[in-house]
Amino acid sequence: MFSKDDARTIVGVIGNIIALILFLSPVPTFYRIWKKKSVEQYSPVPYLATFINCGLWVLYGLPLVHPHSTLVVTINGTGFVIEIVYLSLFLIFSDKKKRLRLVVIVVAECVFMAVLALLVLTLAHTTKLRSVVVGSICMVGNIMMYAAPLSVMKMVITTKSVEYMPFFLSLFSFLNGISWTAYALIRFDIFIVAPNGMGSLLGLAQLLLYATFYRSTKRMMAERKAQGEIGLSEKIDTHKNGHVNNHV
Secondary structure (H helix, E strand, C coil): CCCCCHHHHHEEEEHHHHHHHHHHCCHHHHHHHHCCCCCCCCCCHHHHHHHHHHHHHHHHHCCCCCCCCCCHHHHHHHHHHHHHHHHHHHHHCCHHHHHHHHHHHHHHHHHHHHHHHHHHHHHHHHHHHHHHHHHHHHHHHHHHHHHHCCCHHHHHHCCCCCCCHHHHHHHHHHHHHHHHHHEEECCCHHHHHHHHHHHHHHHHHHHHHHHHHHHHHHHHHHHHHHHHHHHHHHHHHHHHHHHHHHHC
């Protein structure tokens, strides 16, 4: 007999796969950083936010805090390790000033997570109370992580271009929100439903923006390319004419 727990496990596994793709989506960025041996203008903020977010969700999913949440631990544990790799690359290829700031923030985040775990496990004596305390903090962190693309969405509306809003990142953000909302609705968990429900809506909004401005973006990029080619041909002509005139 197919039970609620079976359905929750299947949806959770799908959620794990989608979230893993989402965590791995910055790999091309870090390949570029590694190749250029510089972080250039890239910001470590999204990776710092995801690092502490994953750490908090691992704490939430522990049997001592919120039993029957193994799939929450597995994906966020994986995400935590991936973010450590990303932040390590940032440390290696940043200048001294950025590196020091990054170390201070990472240490502060680790201390916060350790103190929270210690206080929750020693002062809260039931899994229900532990779930409420850690879940509330996780919910805030998750909403902040999902809210990060709002600045990009504003830029898309202003410029009428989706050039700097990657389609697959938007798609998997939407699918990730949907899968974890479904997971939390099967055995109701407000701390997972609330941020992921909001994440689903933000992901959908990004996809609608993409559909709205896709054609205008293609047109603008084609015009820019054409102007670049015209500019290049003019430079070549000018160079040729100058060359001829010098000989005359």
